[in-house]
Amino acid sequence: MCVFAVWLFLGVLFCAPCSQCLVCPFGCECFAASHTVKCVSKDLLTVPQSIPGYAKTVIIAGNNILHIGPDSFVELENVSNIILSNNRITEMASHSFSALSNLRFLDLSENHLALIHPEALSIPGSPLQELNLSHSLSNFTALTDLITALRWGGLGGLLRLDLSGNHLALLPPGMFSHLPNLQHLFLTNNSLKAVYSGTFSGMNHLQVLDLTHNAFTTVSADALEELEMLGNIRILLGDNPYTCSCEISHFVAWLNESRAQVDVDAVRCASPGGLSDTRLLGLGVHALGCVVPVQEEADDLTLQTSYVLLGLVLGLVGMVFLFVLYLNRKGMKTWIIEMRDACRDVLEGYHYRFELDSDPRLGQISKDGGSGVRGHSGLDTSQQLPSDTYIVQLPTDTQVKQLTTSPHVKL
Numbered sequence: 001m002c003v004f005a006v007w008l009f010l011g012v013l014f015c016a017p018c019s020q021c022l023v024c025p026f027g028c029e030c031f032a033a034s035h036t037v038k039c040v041s042k043d044l045l046t047v048p049q050s051i052p053g054y055a056k057t058v059i060i061a062g063n064n065i066l067h068i069g070p071d072s073f074v075e076l077e078n079v080s081n082i083i084l085s086n087n088r089i090t091e092m093a094s095h096s097f098s099a100l101s102n103l104r105f106l107d108l109s110e111n112h113l114a115l116i117h118p119e120a121l122s123i124p125g126s127p128l129q130e131l132n133l134s135h136s137l138s139n140f141t142a143l144t145d146l147i148t149a150l151r152w153g154g155l156g157g158l159l160r161l162d163l164s165g166n167h168l169a170l171l172p173p174g175m176f177s178h179l180p181n182l183q184h185l186f187l188t189n190n191s192l193k194a195v196y197s198g199t200f201s202g203m204n205h206l207q208v209l210d211l212t213h214n215a216f217t218t219v220s221a222d223a224l225e226e227l228e229m230l231g232n233i234r235i236l237l238g239d240n241p242y243t244c245s246c247e248i249s250h251f252v253a254w255l256n257e258s259r260a261q262v263d264v265d266a267v268r269c270a271s272p273g274g275l276s277d278t279r280l281l282g283l284g285v286h287a288l289g290c291v292v293p294v295q296e297e298a299d300d301l302t303l304q305t306s307y308v309l310l311g312l313v314l315g316l317v318g319m320v321f322l323f324v325l326y327l328n329r330k331g332m333k334t335w336i337i338e339m340r341d342a343c344r345d346v347l348e349g350y351h352y353r354f355e356l357d358s359d360p361r362l363g364q365i366s367k368d369g370g371s372g373v374r375g376h377s378g379l380d381t382s383q384q385l386p387s388d389t390y391i392v393q394l395p396t397d398t399q400v401k402q403l404t405t406s407p408h409v410k411l
């Protein structure tokens, strides 16, 4: 009797809360054997309360939950996985998960996070190992919030982080520096065009970096330095719209030599048309449109420069010479006339003497007009000499003949 009363008392004492905790929340399916609670696509507006204590995995996906706060999850020591994907969560308040001291896996993918409290992700003891934020950030404000939350969250134990599909256009330097043990970082399906120095600083245990399906047209020297710093890890760079012009040759050279394990088969040119879908690995500088190797080009350039300089100097000297000539044009003219006359005189003198020697009639004329011999040393012979001595100015044979008769005509 007494024993029965004690059992009844104990039964009421233990079975009441126990039966309560074995009851599955409204809109959920509970699987004690697999320690799983599923509340999927039930239009739930809040996180269901009274989740059974045996639960290790809680799936609350495809509902209309807008807000996660410190009251959303009560203490559940056995919960290690929570999947909250595909809800409409816009706000995560401070210490939303801090009652879940063994939470290792948190999936917040496919949400619209706009407000993330700096301590939204902090859980005493830093148990979290994997965080999925794929397709979950609504805009850039959410990204800056997230960066603060990653810093303040005490996520030193995080090993995997998925930030894919968030329209990320840039990664602020040092963004991951408070995640020193991160091993897998997924940044696929964003809008990244560049990686700046310091982006991956402080990540000393990274094993996989996924940058596929972004907007890289090339990978800059800074970015290559940053990637090389990560060592021989797996780096996925495929499915980006690479432009295979000469500027990408540094990236190709890096692909040729890097110790990183790159998905080279997927790293292909998107443009220009002629190289479209060609693997970047192994492309030569000529195929990339670099006309001459950089060193020869430089040599060629200095040679060209010296030729151009020489040409300029010569041109300048020529111009100065012409200018001087121009300034002296009157003097030059006089000089040219003097020269011409001097030449003429010399030639005429020669002819004259020659013809005096050869033609006996001319000997006579010279006797008649003796001044002709004198005149041929003067400047203007036509003025100084009498008309009958025109012979001096016209040295050709026919004229000589004409002139030999002229004294007769005139006389």
Ligand SMILES: *[C@@H]1O[C@H](CO)[C@@H](O)[C@H](O)[C@H]1NC(C)=O
Residues within 6 Å of the ligand: 052, 053, 054, 076, 077, 078
């Ligand atoms: C957590 O799991 C352990 C072992 O399965 C169990 O003994 C314990 O009662 C569970 N905790 C709760 C709150 O149910």
Ligand SMILES: *[C@@H]1O[C@H](CO)[C@@H](O)[C@H](O)[C@H]1NC(C)=O
Residues within 6 Å of the ligand: 085, 107, 109, 110, 132, 133, 134, 160, 162, 186
């Ligand atoms: C994160 O969630 C998305 C969508 O639910 C899924 O496709 C992806 O595989 C998850 N990421 C990881 C690393 O498991």
Ligand SMILES: *[C@@H]1O[C@H](CO)[C@@H](O)[C@H](O)[C@H]1NC(C)=O
Residues within 6 Å of the ligand: 114, 138, 139, 140, 141, 142
């Ligand atoms: C981001 O979204 C939130 C809420 O939708 C809004 O309040 C905020 O102004 C947005 N920020 C930017 C930069 O668009």
Ligand SMILES: *[C@@H]1O[C@H](CO)[C@@H](O)[C@H](O)[C@H]1NC(C)=O
Residues within 6 Å of the ligand: 165, 166, 167, 189, 213
């Ligand atoms: C990339 O994200 C867009 C939306 O942001 C989505 O529609 C698309 O399916 C995603 N692609 C991949 C390969 O995940």
Ligand SMILES: *[C@@H]1O[C@H](CO)[C@@H](O)[C@H](O)[C@H]1NC(C)=O
Residues within 6 Å of the ligand: 249, 250, 252, 253, 256, 281, 282, 283, 284, 285
């Ligand atoms: C990459 O390596 C190939 C041979 O493996 C070589 O022909 C090519 O010139 C290299 N490309 C660059 C940009 O160094």
